Amino acid sequence: MTKNKQKYQNSRTLQYINDYPETIVETAGIAPLLKFNLKFLEVNQKDAGFCALEDLTDSDREMLLDKMKWFSTESRFTWETKPTGRGERPLLVVYDNIPGKSKAKHPKNVPSDVSWARFRLEGRFRLVGFFIPDSLDKCPYKANGREYYYDRNTFYVVFLDPNHNFYPV
Numbered sequence: 001m002t003k004n005k006q007k008y009q010n011s012r013t014l015q016y017i018n019d020y021p022e023t024i025v026e027t028a029g030i031a032p033l034l035k036f037n038l039k040f041l042e043v044n045q046k047d048a049g050f051c052a053l054e055d056l057t058d059s060d061r062e063m064l065l066d067k068m069k070w071f072s073t074e075s076r077f078t079w080e081t082k083p084t085g086r087g088e089r090p091l092l093v094v095y096d097n098i099p100g101k102s103k104a105k106h107p108k109n110v111p112s113d114v115s116w117a118r119f120r121l122e123g124r125f126r127l128v129g130f131f132i133p134d135s136l137d138k139c140p141y142k143a144n145g146r147e148y149y150y151d152r153n154t155f156y157v158v159f160l161d162p163n164h165n166f167y168p169v
Contacts, residue, residue, distance in 0.1 A: 032075040036068050037155045040129070042108050042158050048103040049165035050128075056160065060111040060125070063169045064160070076131065076153045079119070091120050094131065095167075104128070110158060117155065118166055128159035128166045 023139040032108040053061065071079060079092035094122075098104055107110070114130035121127055137152040159166060 007124070031055075032153065033076060034072050034076050034079070035151070036072065037065060037154055037156045040107065040108040040156050040158050041160075042107045042110075044107075045103075045105060045159070048105070050090040050161055051161045052063055055162065056162070060162065063122055064127070067096065067119070071155075076155070089120075093118055093120075100169045102146075104159060107158065114156075118161070119155075124162065126159075126161040126164055126166055127157060128161050129155050130159040131155060 004096050007094070041053075042050065046055070053102065054062065075093065080090055080094060081092055084091060092138075094115050098106055098116050110130065113133055116128070116130050116132060118129075119127040131152055131154070134152055136150040139150050141148045141150060
């Protein structure tokens with residue numbers, strides 16, 4: 001670069017340009033990614049072996065957050081079909097209802113027509129929740145004067161299950 005060009009360059013502008021993101025929402029590949037929602041997190045079934053976030057050890061909370069971050073790198077459908085390499089079921093299993101042998105009771109605030117599911121985390125630890133029915137995917141919903149769309153890639157967390165009580169074996 002010539003001495004004259006250097007004289008007229010703004011270092012803050014150059015830094016801004018260098019730090020500016022290289023993509024936009026439409027090209028970032030966000031749409032198919034799994035999302036987590038904690039609105040329905042149940043903390044009133046501790047007697048059945050489920051727990052609240054504050055009941056977890058620091059290492060379990062860190063593991064949970066790391067796993068949720070990792071699961072968020074792919075779509076729901078990837079985790080439903082991705083083999084674990086150990087001849088076991090995939091890391092995500094979807095059920096029509098709460099399994100019959102489950103220690104869980106369907107919470108009153110959870111809709112009755114959901115698809116229950118669980119993620120295998122580490123050891124016996126499971127993350128249990130639900131997806132909306134596939135028939136509602138991308139259907140509009142109006143609330144507070146705005147239009148929203150249902151998304152079957154959103155996992156609504158209901159139970160933190162450190163002892164595999166949702167579907168005991």
